[in-house]
Amino acid sequence: RNTLNKFPFTIDFDNGKMTRRKTLQKQLEELRKNYQQKLPYILAELQHLFTRCNESQWKQEDIKEFYELVQKIAGSSGTFGFLQLCNQAHRLEIYLKNMIRNQISPDKLQVNQIHNLLEHLVLVAKETPLDNLKDFSEFTEFSSIILQQNRRVFLVEDDKDTANYLSLQLQHYGYQVTIFSDPKEFLEYFQNLEDPELFPCAIVMDISFPLSPKGGIEAITSLDFVYRYNIPVFFASSHSDLSYRLEAVRAGGAGFFQKPFGVEELVDALDNLLYRDQSEPYRILLLEDDLPTAVQYSNILHEAGMICRYELDPEKMLDSIASFHPDLLVMDMYMSINGLDLVKVIRQHSTYETLPIVFISTETSMDKQMVVLSHGVDGFLTKPIQPHHLVMTIYGKARKARRLKSLMIRDSLTGFLNHSSLKERLQIELARSRRESSILSFAMLDLDHFKKINDTYGHLTGDRVIKNLSRVLKQRLRKTDILGRYGGEEFGVIMLSTPKDKAKAVLEDVLHSFRNIDFSHNSEIFHTSFSGGIADSQSYSQASEINEAADRALYQAKKSGRNRICLA
Incomplete structure (x- = not known):
């Protein structure tokens, strides 16, 4: 089984913002090519294990080793885009699982069936082209928004005194404000912006202008950039009736301020919406004994702005947790040490009683997943998992965990340490x-x-x-x-x-x-x-x-x- 871990590829993470998506896509393609090159050796090892099982009259320890390699292939092949190979390996995995569960050795007919499934698996690996993984633009755009660091605000306000006052006060809070006197000026400027890095972190838009009673709403709805890049828009108006508020909501407004309003109210809204999660990046520890899969998942989570470290040896798990201090532990269920047993060991340590744990596994049995969840595991993801699903799930779990921890150690009014x-x-x-x-x-x-x-x-x-x-x-x-x-x-x-x-x-x-x-x-x-x-x-x-x-x-x-x- 060591063939799976002989993976001679080193990831060079590019921190340049403009090249992040291209870098990720290139790294993923390299990972997939390396896995494709290793496949013949992995399958040869699988065939060797089948021969050894035949020679040993299918002893339980040999069946288990054969099954574990099939299980790894089912998980890793799907991760790297070999979906047909993943499905075929999963069929063989299910067939073998019953024998292990019941601790029986196959009869002659069952051995022939295992052989046929194995031969079909090898044939699929040789003939099936690499399936296309989902385009990464969706989740990288998501990650660029949740990690957005700029404090640039576009303010569209025709009253010069009000605009200058709001701009000056916002600057005291560290915001950089660009003022536009009407929607036309704003649209001309915004439509010429080609680099998303120059987009604002938020737009504050008056609704009513002398030549257009609802010109602010019309300007925002005409800009697909605002929706594509999820830029928050705060509308302001001297009108407070429901029709104005409804139109602001329908235009995607993140907030509505009735004039006159205090700058503190605006700053509160900006901070709460934009910067509530801008502390340290989430720290994710990945326990996975299959190196290609570990590298793949680490790469994806890193690109989404998280600090990810992987550990290949389950026996070093506690040392890794102690040295890395993760917000979340992601682990495989089936390794050299059973994942559920590792969870029980973790929960014996009072320090790690509340450490969130998410399993990623090829296990599809709902009963087994429920058993795992009942022992203190916080989530279960089934391999293969699409990158954007992985990012959204891990990000959400880590955010929730950090917020709960924050309630225990932080002051409720300021968010500072108590x-x-x-x-x-x-x-x-x-x-x-x-x-x-x-x-x-x-x-x-x-x-x-x-x-x-x-x-x-x-x-x-x-x-x-x-x-x-x-x-x-x-x-x-x-x-x-x-x-x-x-x-x-x-x-x-x-x-x-x-x-x-x-x-x-x-x-x-x-x-x-x-x-x-x-x-x-x-x-x-x-x-x-x-x-x-x-x-x-x-x-x-x-x-x-x-x-x-x-x-x-x-x-x-x-x-x-x-x-x-x-x-x-």
Whole structure:
């Protein structure tokens, strides 16, 4: 059976956005060609096992080895596009399965039937051309949308003052705004865009214009780009009656704002729709002892924006989980160690009790699939599986798992790490910085005069201020920086590989943006700021020490007049 794992092909992942789809298609074709070249050797090994079974009078261990190779061929051939070969191998697999289940040896007639099925399988492999796999454009477009990183917004608004105000406020939140004064200007610009990389992450479109009462809706419905690339459109109008809202929905609107509306409302909608999943890419561990299939699935999941590692040896499963920290484990059911037994071992470890597991297998028996699901497996996919089905299923399961985990360790208002999780993470990152001889900065931030805001404008407005500071921090800091809500109006920021003077410059820039944001309450506009204290690991090596030092620096900033950052 080792023939299946002698697969001399190394994937070279191309991270260039413009060539991703071509690169994937080329890699898949190479994988399929390599598998096609290996097929004669795989089938020769299968015939050799059939001969050995005959010579041993069909001992159970020989039947099982013969069956396992047939099963692998059924799974891998379908994966690589040999659908007729997959179907024929599956017929032989079903025939052998009954013998293994009942632990019987075949009689003469049954041996002849096995021989005929085997010969037909070999004939199909020689004569059947490679079937075409589904075009990958569908799921790669999907993945480009879910992983979209740009913060470009197209704003179509004929009131110049309103447009400039919204643009300026959105810029404080890290959005880049292009303003168009009417739908015609917008359409001319948009229709000349040929590169999807230059498309906006969202469109904010007024509905009514002087020469066209519903010109905004008409402009959007005339653009197939918007629907093809799933670009969210938010409509705005001074009309709130149902007819306007219905037309906005029918035009594919992702949201509707009645004028006048606050910029915070718009930013909330943009962030919730576009960036709710823009944390680290999902980490997928694939346990599959067939190398070609493992490489194929890893390639597909990588192209969809996930970090995928595969493990070929089931005995190394626990070590791989411990070192890789996956969001989701994808595994075959039938390997050298039974997949269900491995699941039971995983669930014995309290750390991995909630780790989501999805099986991918040639097993079609609904009864067996139900048994697997009853033992803590979260999903079951049957081989062969189309790439877009694989991506959609794994992405959905990983997203759900991460959200559930987030509820346990994150603050519900801001989405940041909660107090205990932040302190734990600080200890981990300090230990890492010592090992890597790098410098880590820890900042404590506190909103200025927050009690006065609560007393004057109410706690709901206070919550909006907290949420807006968290949003600005998230958008202005690096993805590698770790954010936490320390409690109340206090925040903690772990800035990796950053000495305190550079951390101070970054946070002063954040402070400048935040204090220019307009907050409103009952038509009254107000502004606020925050104070901060920073310490780094060059002077403090323990979590408690750096925490206390940053807190002292924060106190100094408050004492010195607030609205500033001080260093420990």
